[in-house]
Amino acid sequence: MSGVLGDFSNKFKIEKLKIFETKYWIWSLRPYQTTLGAGILSLKRECVALSELKSDEFCDLDNMIKVIEKTLKHAFNYDIINYLMLMMIDKQVHYHIIPRYKAEVKYFKKLWTDSSWPGVPDLAGGTLSKDELSEICLYIKENLIFNK
Template sequence: MANATMTKFGYPGSLIREFDHWVVLLRPAQVTLGSLVLAAKGEATAFGDLPSGAHAELAAITGQIEATLKAEIQYERINYLMLMMVDPQVHFHVFPRYEGSRSIEAATVEDCGWPGPPDLKSAVALTPPALDLVRDRLMQNWLTIY
């Protein structure tokens, strides 16, 4: 069952990968190409309130996220932001970071904050077909080596 945070970020349409305790969603507003939301299932609003299985599962998920985004986006750094100021359920915003811009076919996004913090206000609202294309590419090329 989806929580409000998952729904806000487009679940189930934005779903790239689902795990026992987490979902990986394509972030509708792309701060950098391949921006994701790693959202915990359930209603926990504090990281420490997640079940132990959710914490244990993070190692494999972050490894898979990083391997997939490295292969597809060729990022130079990666940022995980857990802010939860507007959307209360536990989630991370995942931003692959790079100098310049990256493209997947017609979807191109510049990292406007490089080399500083991500510039959240520069997020690009890709068209629905472009979002679908990026989501499908990440979904099809997901690396499960971890």
């Protein structure tokens, strides 16, 4: 894969951190965990503007959001979820999915704090090892709740 989509996929390790995919969208774990369970929801074809989405892709987006929210609620019991579509640097249609937590949560032998609650999330996030990212990714996959 090359071009904008290839660069984007490599930067965010989309295939390595993939949680779930549909015909048009891929949900993957963010390499830098802004908050526990932070992810990327990206369109599978190269596309630089939301206005260029096709109706089937919009319908599929609706299904994907339901899977993401139900799964993350079940897995981590977030308080609210933020979807950020910035595309300032990465010119590919995608959303940063940021579960938000009022209080500290403990998972994977670690305390997680949403340090910018209730303000705008700090997208820098923490650096985790490959093993830690794999553990979070696997846990989310094990807690997948499909749209019903």
